[in-house]
Amino acid sequence: MNLALIDILDKFLVVIWPMLRLSAFLAFTSIFSMRAVNMRIRILLAFSMAFVVTQQIDIPRIDPLTAEGLMEISRQILIGLTMGLVFQVASAALVVAGQAASASMGLTIANMIDPNMGNVPVLSAFFNIMGTLIFLGMGGHLIVFGLVLESFKLLPIGQEFFSQDMLGKMIHWSAMMFLGALLIALPVMMTLLFINIGLGFVARAAPSLNIFTVxxxxxxxxGFVILIMSMGNNVARIQWIWTQSFLMLRSYLGE
Known part of the structure; x- marks a missing residue:
């Protein structure tokens, strides 16, 4: 009985290290942290992927109760959070795009409660749903799982992760939140800007006209007409944002 318990404990210590990284990633990334993917599914998914990792690579035996083990626990959680941050920035680009388009259209008061992003405009929730569908449609979940599993080969357990180059990449990638939002919301913003300029000329030429009513x-x-007309281009831009997320995640892992 004692031998069996020791064997079970040894196997648990092998699985716990990849599970820490995977659990932190699934808890923080924007796609898999939705309310639709509840905690039980995430725990089961993390455990299944961790078991697959233990069959493919050699996991070092590290005692989690030692100082080295505590440092490794923090390191694995930090790696998972950093990889999840890549997709949080991409999702934030969709939210910022919806906020910019809503401000141009005068729909900033039309808000809804998003479980992931909080109180956001309706257009932000629409772009977020569209981005999730595009992510799943292009097989992004499979690509992400492949990259996360590959991270244990490119960035083995016990290896240092953060460096000055890594911090530079994180700061550079954060600009995608504004660049992606600009690419998506630019058609609506520019068109409505010219319409506002035209309404300003009309109000100046006919002061008695109640321009706000019109x-x-x-x-x-x-705004809705331009949004519908630019839907095809927005799909391509959102797909480009997800593609850049995959490339940035690969760059984080050292390739």
């Missing part, structure tokens, strides 16, 4: 409905209507 302008607000026109801005909302034209």
């Amino acid at each position: 302008g607000f409905p026109a801005l909302i209507l034209m």
Whole structure:
């Protein structure tokens, strides 16, 4: 009985190290941390992937109760959080794009509660749902799982992770939150800017005309028209953002 318990404990200590990294990634990344993917599913998914990792690579025997073990626990959780941050920035780009488009259309008051992002405009929730569907449609979940499993070969357990180059990459990648939002919201923002300029000329030429009665409905209507017309391009831009996320995650891992 004692031998069996020792064997079970030894196997548990082997599985716990990859599971720490995988659990932190699944808990922090934007796609798999949704309410639809509850905690039980995430724990089961992390355990299954950790078991697969233990069959492919050699896991070092590290006692988690020692100082070295505590440092390794912090390191694995930090690696998982850093990899999840890549997709948090991509999702934030969709939210910022919705906020910019809503501000141009006058829909900033039309908000809804998003379990992941909090109180966001309706267009942000729409872009977020569209981004999730595009992510799943292009097989992003399979690509992510492959990259995360490959991270244990490119960045083995026990190896240092953070460096000055890594911090530079993180700061550089954070700019994607604004670049991606600009690419998605630019057609709506530019079109409504020219409409506002035209309404300003009309208000100047005819001061007695109540321009707000005509302008607000026109801005909302034209905003939705431009949004529908640019839907195809927005799909390509969102797909490009996810592709850049995969490349950045690979760059984090040292390739």
